[in-house]
Structures are given as C-alpha cells and as structure tokens.
Amino acid sequence: MPVIPYSQAIRDGLYEAMKADDSVIVIGQGVPDASQTYGTTSGLIDHFGADRVLEMPISEASMVGIILGASLVSIRPVMVFARMEFAVLAMDQIVNQAAKWHYMFAGGDSVPIVLRMIVGRGWGQGAQHAQSLHNWFAHVPGLKVVMPSTAYDAKGLLISSIEDPNPVIFVEHRWLHYTTSNVPDGLYRIPIGSPNLIRTGKHATVVASSYSTIDAIKASEILLKEGIDIDLIDLRTIAPLNDAMILESVKKTGRLVVCDQGHLTSGFSAEIVARVTEKAFKDLKEAPIRIALPDCPTPTTRALSNYFYPMPEHIVNAVRQQLGLKNQDPFLNVKPKDYLDSPNKEFVGPF
Amino acid sequence: MRTKSDFINIDKSKLFRKLLRVRMVEEELVRRHSEQEMRCPIHFCIGREAIAVALCESLKISDYTVSTHRAHAHYLTKGGSLYAMISEFYGKSTGCAAGRGGSMHLIDRNVGFVGCVPIVGSTIPIGVGLAFGSMLQKNDKVTVIFFGDGSTEEGAFYESLNFALMNNLRVIFMCENDFYAVSTHITKRRRNDEAIIRIVEGFGIGAYRFDGQDCNSLAKKLASIVDDVRSNGKPVFVQCDTYRYTGNCGPESDSRPDDEVSRWKERDPVKLMQEKLLNAKVLSTDQIEQFKAEIAAEIQEAFDKAQAAPFPLRPDLNKFVFKDASNSL
Ligand SMILES: Cc1ncc(C[n+]2csc(CCOP(=O)(O)OP(=O)(O)O)c2C)c(N)n1
Numbered sequence: 001m002p003v004i005p006y007s008q009a010i011r012d013g014l015y016e017a018m019k020a021d022d023s024v025i026v027i028g029q030g031v032p033d034a035s036q037t038y039g040t041t042s043g044l045i046d047h048f049g050a051d052r053v054l055e056m057p058i059s060e061a062s063m064v065g066i067i068l069g070a071s072l073v074s075i076r077p078v079m080v081f082a083r084m085e086f087a088v089l090a091m092d093q094i095v096n097q098a099a100k101w102h103y104m105f106a107g108g109d110s111v112p113i114v115l116r117m118i119v120g121r122g123w124g125q126g127a128q129h130a131q132s133l134h135n136w137f138a139h140v141p142g143l144k145v146v147m148p149s150t151a152y153d154a155k156g157l158l159i160s161s162i163e164d165p166n167p168v169i170f171v172e173h174r175w176l177h178y179t180t181s182n183v184p185d186g187l188y189r190i191p192i193g194s195p196n197l198i199r200t201g202k203h204a205t206v207v208a209s210s211y212s213t214i215d216a217i218k219a220s221e222i223l224l225k226e227g228i229d230i231d232l233i234d235l236r237t238i239a240p241l242n243d244a245m246i247l248e249s250v251k252k253t254g255r256l257v258v259c260d261q262g263h264l265t266s267g268f269s270a271e272i273v274a275r276v277t278e279k280a281f282k283d284l285k286e287a288p289i290r291i292a293l294p295d296c297p298t299p300t301t302r303a304l305s306n307y308f309y310p311m312p313e314h315i316v317n318a319v320r321q322q323l324g325l326k327n328q329d330p331f332l333n334v335k336p337k338d339y340l341d342s343p344n345k346e347f348v349g350p351f
Numbered sequence: 352m353r354t355k356s357d358f359i360n361i362d363k364s365k366l367f368r369k370l371l372r373v374r375m376v377e378e379e380l381v382r383r384h385s386e387q388e389m390r391c392p393i394h395f396c397i398g399r400e401a402i403a404v405a406l407c408e409s410l411k412i413s414d415y416t417v418s419t420h421r422a423h424a425h426y427l428t429k430g431g432s433l434y435a436m437i438s439e440f441y442g443k444s445t446g447c448a449a450g451r452g453g454s455m456h457l458i459d460r461n462v463g464f465v466g467c468v469p470i471v472g473s474t475i476p477i478g479v480g481l482a483f484g485s486m487l488q489k490n491d492k493v494t495v496i497f498f499g500d501g502s503t504e505e506g507a508f509y510e511s512l513n514f515a516l517m518n519n520l521r522v523i524f525m526c527e528n529d530f531y532a533v534s535t536h537i538t539k540r541r542r543n544d545e546a547i548i549r550i551v552e553g554f555g556i557g558a559y560r561f562d563g564q565d566c567n568s569l570a571k572k573l574a575s576i577v578d579d580v581r582s583n584g585k586p587v588f589v590q591c592d593t594y595r596y597t598g599n600c601g602p603e604s605d606s607r608p609d610d611e612v613s614r615w616k617e618r619d620p621v622k623l624m625q626e627k628l629l630n631a632k633v634l635s636t637d638q639i640e641q642f643k644a645e646i647a648a649e650i651q652e653a654f655d656k657a658q659a660a661p662f663p664l665r666p667d668l669n670k671f672v673f674k675d676a677s678n679s680l
Binding site: 029030033035055056057058059060061062085086089123124125126127128129294295296297299300301302303304307308331336337341348349350351 | 385387390391392393442443446448450451452453454455456468469470471472501502504505506532533534535539540541600601662663664665667668669672
C-alpha cells in the first residue's frame with residue numbers, strides 16, 4: 001500500500017467517488033484554481049471538467065442552500081470551506097435546513113451533501129481562523145460529523161460521507177494534511193459511526209479524535225516507556241456517536257481520559273464523559289479527565305498559543321494522575337519564544 | 352455638483368509622502384517576512400495603496416473606518432500607530448491588539464480605526480452600525496468601510512446597503528476592486544465587473560467607479576465625496592480599480608498572468624505620482640530622497656522597538672475574554 005499524505009488521500013477519495021458516481025460534484029473557493037485547496041483537489045478538474053469541479057463566489061450562506069437544492073434533484077455535492085469559520089456564515093442553511101429536511105418532510109427527501117470544513121491552527125491563525133466548532137454540529141440532530149485522524153481513514157470516510165444520503169460535516173485539521181499513512185488505491189469505505197481501537201492496554205482508556213489522536217498516540221508511546229499501557233480509541237465519527245467500544249474499554253480499564261480539539265466548557269469531551277458516567281458509572285475507578293482547549297479564543301501570538309494548545313504531555317499527565325502518580329505542569333519548560341506553532345520546522349506559514 | 356472640496360488644494364507633496372510611507376512599510380515587511388519572527392498571516396497591499404491614501408486625506412481623525420484582512424494601508428493612513436502595528440505582527444504585548452490578533456485584527460480607536468477582521472464581508476454591517484450610531488447621536492461623522500470586490504458577493508453587503516440607504520447614514524462603501532479574490536478572477540465570480548456598480552445603483556445609492564492608481568486625482572474626487580456625504584447625510588458606494596502585486600497572503604507573487612501584472616505595474620501608484628510631481632517640479636529628487644530617508648528611519652525605529660518589546664505572558668492567556676463587569680455601567 002502506498003504511503004501518502006492526508007491531503008492527497010482526500011483528493012484520492014474525491015477522485016474515486018467522482019469516478020464512481022457522475023452526480024458527485026466538488027465546489028468551493030479555490031477548488032479548481034492553482035492552490036487547489038492545499039492540494040486536496042489537485043487535478044480533479046482535468047479528470048472531471050469544469051462542470052463538476054467548480055469555483056463559487058464568496059457567498060457561503062446561499063451556496064449551502066444552493067447545493068442543498070441541487071441535492072434534492074439528485075446531485076451529490078461536496079462543498080469545501082477553507083476554514084471552518086466560513087461555514088458559520090451558512091448556519092441557517094446547515095442547521096435549520098439541511099439537518100432537518102428529511103425529518104420535517106416526513107422522510108421523503110434527504111440532503112446528501114458533504115461539507116468539508118478545514119480547521120486551522122498555529123502560525124498565527126488567531127481567533128477567527130482556528131476554531132474547531134465540531135461540537136456545534138454534533139449537537140444538531142440530522143447532521144453527521146466525521147473527524148478522521150489518518151490518511152487511511154480520511155479517504156475511506158470521505159467516500160462513505162459522499163455516499164451517505166444525509167448531510168455530513170467532514171472535519172479536517174490543517175496539521176493532519178501533512179501526516180502520512182498507508183492508503184490503498186481504489187474505492188474503499190470506512191463506515192460512519194465506527195470508532196477505531198488504535199492501541200490496547202489495561203491501565204486507562206484514552207478517547208480522541210482528529211488531531212487529538214496524533215497527540216494521544218505520542219502520549220501512549222511515552223507512557224509505554226513507563227510501563228503504562230492504554231486503550232486508545234479514535235472516534236473517527238462524533239455524530240452519530242457509537243459509544244459501545246468506549247464502554248467496553250472502560251469496563252476493562254476503569255479509567256477515562258478524553259482529548260478534544262474544541263473548548264472545554266460545553267465541549268464534546270463532556271459528552272463522552274457524560275455517556276460513560278451514565279452508562280458505566282460502576283466501572284469507573286477514578287473521575288474522568290478532559291483535555292481540551294481553554295475557554296478562551298485562539299491567541300495569534302505564539303507567546304500565548306504555546307500555552308493554549310494541549311500537548312501529548314497533558315495526556316500523559318492525565319493518565320498518570322489517574323494512576324495516582326505525580327506530575328509536573330507540561331507547560332513548565334515552554335518558553336514564549338518557542339516555535340510550537342507549527343507541526344514541523346519546514347513550515348513557514350501561513351496555514 | 353460643486354462642493355467645498357473643489358476649492359481645497361490638496362498638498363501633493365504631503366500626499367506623496369504618505370503614499371511612499373505605506374509602500375516603504377510594506378516593502379520592509381516583505382524583506383523581514385522570511386525571518387520567521389512575524390508568525391501570522393500577512394496580506395500585503397502593495398499596488399493598492401493609493402486608494403486609502405487618497406480617501407483618508409479627507410477624513411477627520413474622529414471619522415470611523417473599518418476594514419478587512421488587507422488593512423495595512425487603511426490603518427496607517429487613518430493615522431494608526433506604526434509601532435503598534437509592527438508590534439502586533441511580532442505578537443508582542445505592545446501590539447495594537449496586545450498580540451492577540453496579529454495582522455488581521457488591527458485596531459486604533461484613538462484615530463477612529465475601529466477594527467478589521469479576516470471574515471470576508473463581516474465588517475460591512477459593523478461599519479453601517481457605526482454610522483447608525485452616529486445618526487442616533489446626531490453627529491456628522493463619516494464612516495468608511497473598506498472592502499474588496501470579493502466582499503460584494505456576501506449577502507451582508509446588500510443587506511447593509513439597504514439599511515444604510517433607508518436610514519440616510521453617512522457611509523462610504525469603499526470597494527477596492529483588485530479583480531481577484533484569493534486567486535480567482537472577478538469574471539469567474541460574476542458575469543462582468545460592471546455588475547457590482549449596476550446592482551448597487553439599483554438600490555438607489557450614489558455609485559462611482561474610479562481609477563485607483565492615480566492618487567492625486569483620486570484624492571480630489573474623494574474629497575468631494577467625503578464632503579458630500581458629510582453635508583448631505585447619505586451613503587455612497589465607490590469602486591476603485593486597482594491591483595495587488597503579491598499573492599493573496601504572504602509576500603510571494605502568485606500565478607496571475609505576467610503580462611497582466613506588468614501592465615498594472617506600469618501604472619504603479621507610487622511611480623505614477625512621483626513622475627508627475629517631478630515633471631511638474633512640485634518635488635525634486637532631493638526632496639524625495641529626503642522623504643525616503645525620514646521614512647526609513649521611522650520604520651527602522653518601529654521595527655527595532657517592536658522586536659525588543661516583550662511578549663505577553665502565560666498568565667495573560669485568559670485576559671480579555673470578558674470585560675470586567677465592575678468597570679462598566
Ligand atoms: C467568509 C469568508 N469566506 C472566505 C474567506 C477566505 N478568503 C480570504 S481572503 C478572500 C478573498 C477576498 O477577496 P476580496 O474581498 O476581493 O479582498 P482582497 O483580498 O482582494 O482585498 C477569501 C475568499 C474568508 N476569509 N471569509
């Protein structure tokens with residue numbers, strides 16, 4: 001299996017889905033142009049032409065309504081938001097219309113649209129270009145929300161999302177675009193609503209999604225050196241939420257740490273903790289711990305963003321704390337001038 | 352219609368100096384960008400400076416402006432602090448947003464620069480709100496809303512136009528038409544570039560389309576418009592055609608056609624004005640050199656101070672999430 005970046009896996013997923021079904025179109029600002037949405041739409045226009053790979057005006061609100069309408073007459077649109085924030089302009093169409101269409105018209109029509117939303121981070125993205133609002137969407141009945149963390153999952157989940165007859169919010173973390181994994185050629189599917197047990201262990205259950213999974217993998221490696229092994233569950237889909245694997249794991253480990261890219265308060269991590277507390281209270285040996293962003297907008301300066309984003313060490317600490325081990329503040333040795341604002345040194349902005 | 356400003360003599364050499372200053376700040380930013388110490392998206396306005404310079408010439412400090420992700424010229428010409436702007440790019444606590452914002456969130460309330468944000472179109476209604484406030488407060492402040500051609504695709508633009516017009520608000524909708532949004536040409540987003548002004552006219556608002564490269568003649572036209580808006584209490588839409596030399600974000604150029612780029616560079620606003628002023632003997636080369644030296648010194652000082660300034664501290668992370676209620680009414 002070839003090893004390719006996440007961004008290319010997205011592109012390949014689009015390619016396979018478009019090849020398999022003539023009604024699939026891709027639309028968004030910059031989709032057909034030179035930058036090709038961070039390489040996630042490269043070359044599609046050469047294969048499928050300008051009728052199926054489309055530019056759009058900067059009119060997010062009505063464009064979501066427009067693809068919704070098109071989907072009611074058998075077009076299957078994939079729309080790209082280069083930042084999740086831009087989709088906020090279209091909240092009426094997403095939340096009031098797309099999410100409810102099937103329900104409010106008694107199950108006749110449905111809205112098979114995919115809204116790809118890219119979450120920025122680092123290198124000064126700041127308050128209006130770095131929010132992960134996945135939790136908002138997961139709160140709305142009728143929307144599916146997937147958050148793949150690997151290139152392999154990204155392709156398989158994208159294909160499933162496009163084939164799904166419902167509106168799907170497809171969340172891509174910008175730092176994940178650079179990660180690579182084995183990705184098979186051709187068409188394959190990862191079912192929506194299937195979490196992935198990445199690692200098994202007995203000491204604690206760690207639940208993550210999207211970029212948090214990368215942090216959790218790093219944490220698990222650090223913990224392993226200390227003789228601590230964890231169950232690491234990558235949710236892959238946060239709505240609808242399949243909690244069976246989590247409950248089963250907590251039954252075994254008795255300890256729960258949840259890592260999320262959203263803010264702490266009213267965040268998605270709270271949902272996981274609530275589920276486990278409701279359904280498996282007796283299995284818990286310790287109070288669960290949530291790792292999420294502080295309740296503060298994203299600061300632009302690296303001097304503050306260095307203290308804003310949780311690091312793998314936070315997850316390590318949380319697990320250690322559950323085991324009654326001593327910890328130190330993971331940010332203790334971080335300096336304001338450190339370059340923690342990009343995933344690799346080669347990166348020279350802007351995300 | 353003849354207004355006061357037909358008789359206002361714009362000081363051409365001062366105007367040129369302002370134009371040069373914005374250009375030189377931008378060029379220095381370009382030079383320093385690769386040092387990787389300004390770690391935030393920076394949208395350059397090289398090529399487009401003349402519009403802000405020309406318009407702000409006729410504004411008072413007490414007038415309001417709001418802008419977008421591409422705001423350097425607007426901020427500087429309205430009188431925003433150079434040092435606070437550069438500090439902001441470096442993420443320092445001395446920045447105009449105390450490092451919280453970076454280049455896309457400039458502000459200087461002292462000079463009526465009320466803010467800029469990177470969400471396309473979002474400051475259009477906010478600017479109308481400033482003018483609405485002025486109306487309620489019965490003052491004659493003019494509000495200028497700077498935005499790109501791309502912003503006119505957002506519904507908020509039309510909704511805001513309607514409200515401004517219904518309420519006779521003192522707003523100048525200043526559309527800088529550089530023909531591109533990111534790297535998509537306007538003709539891929541609209542039937543033609545006349546469409547904007549035609550639609551806007553349909554609202555019944557006064558609408559103008561000007562050359563955005565000839566700073567001096569633009570300044571005259573805009574002076575008259577500012578006067579008009581202030582005295583008549585009516586909104587106006589102005590589209591100025593211009594061009595930016597860099598790509599959407601960062602100092603690099605992008606893949607726009609070479610002949611198109613060079614065609615626009617022939618009408619570079621700085622070059623154009625410099626030639627005219629030299630030919631007319633309004634300025635000598637010595638005077639221009641002196642301007643350059645003074646501006647360079649000012650820029651150097653701003654950068655030195657900004658680089659030496661402190662970063663915000665870790666305990667400050669949560670500062671500014673809420674305003675302390677005990678301090679307000
Ligand atoms: C609501 C929203 N959609 C999309 C974007 C991405 N974006 C950033 S700049 C830009 C182009 C804006 O073009 P224009 O309004 O003409 O301004 P210019 O960059 O030419 O000054 C776009 C689409 C955004 N920032 N906000």
